[in-house]
Amino acid sequence: MAKITGIYTASHTPVMLNFPDRIPAALRDEIFGAYAAMGQDFMAGKPDVLLVLSNDHLHNFFLDNFPAFCFGCAESYESPIEHWLHAKRRTFAGDQAFGSFLLQRALENSFDPSFSMEMVLDHGSLTPLELAGMDPDLPVVPILINCVQPPMPIMRRCYDLGTFLGKAIAEYDRVERVAILATGGISHDIATPRMGMVNEEFDRTFLDLLESGDIDGTIRYATDFVHTAGNGCEEIRMWMAAMGAAQGARYERTYYRAVNDWYTGIGIGRFVVGA
Template identity: 30%
Template sequence: MSEVVLGVGASHSTLMNTHWDEVADLPDAVAFRDGLQEAAGLVAAARPDAVVIIGSNHFRGFFLDMMPAVTIGVGECVGAGESGTPGGPLPVDTGLARHLVDSLLENEFDAAFSLRLQVDHGITHSLQYLVPDLDVPIVPVVLNMFAPPLPTLRRCHRLGERIGRAIASDGEAKRVAVIASGGLSHRLPWPKWFATFSDDDRFLVEAWLNGRASWSEYEVRRRQIIRAAAPDINSDFDRRFLDMLADGGLGEILGYDNHRIESEAGNGGQEIRSWVAMAAAVGPARGRTLAYAPIPQWLTGMGVAVLSVGGDR
């Protein structure tokens, strides 16, 4: 029987790769980087045989021509490599990945699967900083967090519970770490695909619909739109969520609908789904926040937290 040995949640931002010099002297940015390094040490100390990583996709692997709610990579997995994140083939634990899909289906939870999955920094940023040598096979789980309608937080929690059960029933003896990538509060200058009002809105929706074979051709203008955005960070929401995670009491947040999440934490705050699923996969555990800081230069409330099974806070 395999077991989950550690859970980690970490915010991501490609600006950490491309514009680090702008914040290198800021204590908050340094503290977040140090929190990532501490978490990486804890992942290494846990000696995982596999890492289940739950994250989002920013329209570089999934597009509006086909947008599943949940997708598990069971074969090839390739990093898009945007903004200095890992590109090219990533090692996949295909046996565990297939077992997760089969187990979910047997428990009436339909997940899409992919034998050739392209992921972006919604998956690879955390691998880059938490599993820097990329020598541990992964199981990528991609949740739709940006193209409404989105799976509810309760649904994501149930997904995490079933992932945890599947790991425990795989008939192996693997040590598995579960990593959540995304969030916390932030607002991207992204329209809803069905409500475009400006030229930038229409450009982005075109990129999201037609970019499957040419996503990189849209990248320059897309990056300019994001860099021009004003930060919208809700530190109170972030700290409250991290406290709930540490206390193991996510019940309150599970009642939030999409509108409430967006109104309090921005459209990027929808990425807490990965954290919710991770916590449910880990099960009863002690939590600890390693770092939190609102970093307006990255548009995001940046947090790192760990859940230690049966451990101390």
């Protein structure tokens, strides 16, 4: 029976890696330090495998085929797929047996995800892992959630997916320790006239609700007000899945800043599991 060692939420933006000097050095060091602290906490749990909840930025999918959920079932994953991202190219080891197990259990539990044995990972997955200093040899199982092209899975469905994942992980007996990283958001807008605007009020209210433990209220707020926080804020679907996997565990934010010159409300936090 596998144990969840940690569930983490973290924003991602390629600007962190491509233009780190666009913000004052002190602020940059503060943010990078928060990611490094997340990585230290993450590795202290000594996970055997990492489940990455992220989204695809039109690299694996396009309008001719865009699943709501896609489970990675590959032996390895190339990253980053973007040639312009200032990050070293690397190959993440996969855990094909674990990914396949989750896929089969999802089908048995009334989810109908797509799956891929040739998935590539973009900045959404790579950026927080790079900044966190994750062990490069730790196997990953990516699950991609459509946050880009409507129609998207509703917030409640993403929460339900996370609830399923938490239970399925507990049933798996081929690894002992599993960590989860949900990455995306918070408020930001890409390729619109609002790009560079951050809705700090939305972000702080959203984080307050997560910390309050009000699951229904958090889902309702995310559903009703995500449109006020930019098209990139749709990525909080991964945070909904993380909340489901946490099965009521307390959430604590470890960092938040509205960083307009990085176009994003930068949020980091964790669900305190096993406590």
